[in-house]
Amino acid sequence: MNEWLDPLLLSRWQFGLTTVYHFLFVPLTIGMALTVAIFQTAWVRTDKAKYLQLTHFFGKIFLINFAMGVVTGIVQEFQFGMNWSDYSRFVGDVFGAPLAFEGITAFFLEATFIGLWIFGWDKLPKKIHLATIWLTAIGTITSAYFILAANAFMQNPIADAYVMNEEKGRAELTSIGALLTNPIVLASFPHTIFACFMVSAGLIISVAAWHLARNQHFDTMRPALKFGMWMMIIAGVLTTLSGDQLSLIMTEVQPMKMASAEAMYVTATGANASFSIFTLGTPDGVSELFSVRIPYLLSFLSTHTFDGTVEGINNLQAQYVEAYGPGDYSPTIWITYWAFRWMIGLGLAHMLIAIAGLFFTRKSAAKPARPWMWKIAIWSFPMSLLAMSVGWTFTEMGRQPWLVFGLMRTADGVSPGVTGIEILISLIVFTLLYGILAVVEFKLILKAVQKGPDDAPVQGAESGELQQAVTVY
Amino acid sequence: MDLTILWFWIIAAMFIGYFVLDGFDFGVGMSLPFLGKDDTDRRVLINTIGPVWDLNETWVIVAGASLFAAFPEWYATMFSGFYLALLLILVALILRGVSFEYRHQRPESTWKKWFDGMIIVGSAVPALLWGVAFANVVRGVKLDANHDYIGTFFDLLNPYALLGGVTTLLLFFVHGVVFVSLKTEGDIRVRARKLATKAGIVTIVVAASFLVWTTFAYGTVASAIFAALAAVALIASFLANLRGAERLAFGLMAATIGLAVLTLFASLFPDVMPASNNAANSLTIANASSSTYTLGVMSWTALIGMPVILLYQGWTYWVFRKRIGRAHIESARTEVAVH
Numbered sequence: 001m002n003e004w005l006d007p008l009l010l011s012r013w014q015f016g017l018t019t020v021y022h023f024l025f026v027p028l029t030i031g032m033a034l035t036v037a038i039f040q041t042a043w044v045r046t047d048k049a050k051y052l053q054l055t056h057f058f059g060k061i062f063l064i065n066f067a068m069g070v071v072t073g074i075v076q077e078f079q080f081g082m083n084w085s086d087y088s089r090f091v092g093d094v095f096g097a098p099l100a101f102e103g104i105t106a107f108f109l110e111a112t113f114i115g116l117w118i119f120g121w122d123k124l125p126k127k128i129h130l131a132t133i134w135l136t137a138i139g140t141i142t143s144a145y146f147i148l149a150a151n152a153f154m155q156n157p158i159a160d161a162y163v164m165n166e167e168k169g170r171a172e173l174t175s176i177g178a179l180l181t182n183p184i185v186l187a188s189f190p191h192t193i194f195a196c197f198m199v200s201a202g203l204i205i206s207v208a209a210w211h212l213a214r215n216q217h218f219d220t221m222r223p224a225l226k227f228g229m230w231m232m233i234i235a236g237v238l239t240t241l242s243g244d245q246l247s248l249i250m251t252e253v254q255p256m257k258m259a260s261a262e263a264m265y266v267t268a269t270g271a272n273a274s275f276s277i278f279t280l281g282t283p284d285g286v287s288e289l290f291s292v293r294i295p296y297l298l299s300f301l302s303t304h305t306f307d308g309t310v311e312g313i314n315n316l317q318a319q320y321v322e323a324y325g326p327g328d329y330s331p332t333i334w335i336t337y338w339a340f341r342w343m344i345g346l347g348l349a350h351m352l353i354a355i356a357g358l359f360f361t362r363k364s365a366a367k368p369a370r371p372w373m374w375k376i377a378i379w380s381f382p383m384s385l386l387a388m389s390v391g392w393t394f395t396e397m398g399r400q401p402w403l404v405f406g407l408m409r410t411a412d413g414v415s416p417g418v419t420g421i422e423i424l425i426s427l428i429v430f431t432l433l434y435g436i437l438a439v440v441e442f443k444l445i446l447k448a449v450q451k452g453p454d455d456a457p458v459q460g461a462e463s464g465e466l467q468q469a470v471t472v473y
Numbered sequence: 474m475d476l477t478i479l480w481f482w483i484i485a486a487m488f489i490g491y492f493v494l495d496g497f498d499f500g501v502g503m504s505l506p507f508l509g510k511d512d513t514d515r516r517v518l519i520n521t522i523g524p525v526w527d528l529n530e531t532w533v534i535v536a537g538a539s540l541f542a543a544f545p546e547w548y549a550t551m552f553s554g555f556y557l558a559l560l561l562i563l564v565a566l567i568l569r570g571v572s573f574e575y576r577h578q579r580p581e582s583t584w585k586k587w588f589d590g591m592i593i594v595g596s597a598v599p600a601l602l603w604g605v606a607f608a609n610v611v612r613g614v615k616l617d618a619n620h621d622y623i624g625t626f627f628d629l630l631n632p633y634a635l636l637g638g639v640t641t642l643l644l645f646f647v648h649g650v651v652f653v654s655l656k657t658e659g660d661i662r663v664r665a666r667k668l669a670t671k672a673g674i675v676t677i678v679v680a681a682s683f684l685v686w687t688t689f690a691y692g693t694v695a696s697a698i699f700a701a702l703a704a705v706a707l708i709a710s711f712l713a714n715l716r717g718a719e720r721l722a723f724g725l726m727a728a729t730i731g732l733a734v735l736t737l738f739a740s741l742f743p744d745v746m747p748a749s750n751n752a753a754n755s756l757t758i759a760n761a762s763s764s765t766y767t768l769g770v771m772s773w774t775a776l777i778g779m780p781v782i783l784l785y786q787g788w789t790y791w792v793f794r795k796r797i798g799r800a801h802i803e804s805a806r807t808e809v810a811v812h
Binding site for chain 1: 516519520523524525526527528530531533534535537538539541542543544545546548549550551552553554556557559560563564566567570571573574575576577578617619621622623626763764766767770771774775778779782785786789792793801802805
């Protein structure tokens, strides 16, 4: 009919929208499950009321968020078949297995034990109840591994893992071990998981800063702030190191992605392989108008040497045309270029906030910090979420025009039987529904945050132990 | 046994797990307007499934992923072919899931009414549409040579499929109401039993018609046996409920649902998605399945994983085995709780 009803374009928008949205909740779920487990462990070991208060307080925020992660996750799984049926046919034999593993080993674990954790406060012995939140946390982290292993096959379909079945026109799994030890997943898994911990650290810092700026809840929010800042720094360093590892492998297996991260059209070596911090260029990338660059840095990031060669887009384009036939093999450069910069910039920025925060709040329990510091610290959480989103935007947009690198183009994976109208309907429905839910979700979390932790639980008269709450919906 | 055939039945088992477990969640959700006279009643109802709805729903995720892995062609054809129906199911599941979590976050009654409405719709829509979808699979749909669905959304709303949808809707409704009678105490328990009796009569008539239609139009010897057993279990459940044997009634409802799913899968076998326009375009166990290697890997995972899963899920149900009444809701110190 017209270009607005192009099933490919609409399906890509829908997948992008629903994935970015889903992945606002997932990092918080992964990070907060662990955080809440740590607070609860601290309570079980020390019996100090403040840790129980923190467990309940952040537990509540965690749960408001958890439901959204679950329900938007079902959409993700269904969409492969709904919108990308030819893709599903092509890779199902390879890609389906880690998804099924994820369900059997991880999703059941988290879905079951989260219920036991929420409703089990008065029904389970203390230590067994503690185990339920740890099993939930393990479930969330395990699920990340399998889904990243599936994604890694799309980024880098390693030859050891599959064979092409020409008769059936599909890729078939030959080694599950090779699939699960794809060099990409070995780097992207720690990179993603530690980034998830940065997101939950960001949440804790923001929440604690908000209360401390108002001189309230000192007894719980000071330890929370300290914890959040240390978590941010440790997770930040580990995210950086694993990110460095990931870019090394990426340069090797997806050189086009690295070149487009840099918007580097011409192959460069040594000092010329510079990292541009900020560049304005003509949209076609032919000439630069203005640029701030650090010489050698790109060479170092891509190869860990100062005299390495980083291939340019033009060069790679020519190679790909030779290998795969005519076509455009570069992603949308301005997106990859800026997403890459925002990811790194935001990541470093909120690490710096945490480092500065540790310095300014050192051992001074009584001394209030300057108000403007809290105002900056409060931005930690949105910054970490945005860093996560642009990071994924970079890695997925950087894969284009491939759906499975070198094997299947995105244009070839879309469902042939689904019409543009149908996809337009679903895109509108998801946009409206997700938009409304985002508002409700944000308000509920804000309300829970602003309410602050409950007062210290009363000592039970009979047992002398901290009294447990009974949970009902 | 051939791994592809094994996986056909494992997929059936996973959908049985899903429909038996999330089925009563749907039923409880749909029972809100009938059994939930006031807010406390409705909270009693929601809390009967509170700790378990999420794990029950997870069965559809695992069933879907297993379908993807074991029968990529089937997954691709069914999910893209039933695009709008699945969209409705997804929206319903989203509304239902967030409503459980959001409903109790604010005390205002208008707020709660909104989420009650979404729980009811979010339960009824999937309960109806899963039946429509599976009945269409059994009936056969128009497929091209690439196995892509070439019919329209409205082709899916044929009388047989709609009867299938009403059948699952009613089965899940009764299943959920019987579950309420098993999990609550006091007045609501008595009312649940009465409602199960009333709804049971309609359900027996509708389900029997659907099973007879399935048997005569698409049935095999095996499917006819399953259909007969399903009908017997349904009637037995009705009688058990009449006599107040709640646990037995619930077990028999679970058996009914399991046997009904087996009826459909046995009717399908050895096809997985017959093409109504041209038999050559049909998806079969043989042409829709994954490679032997993938199925082997999956078999080991399921063999090791599923017993552990059944064990800890069974334990979860045991932990929450106690009945819930109005007293529990009223005495709960929700303000200091996580919720």
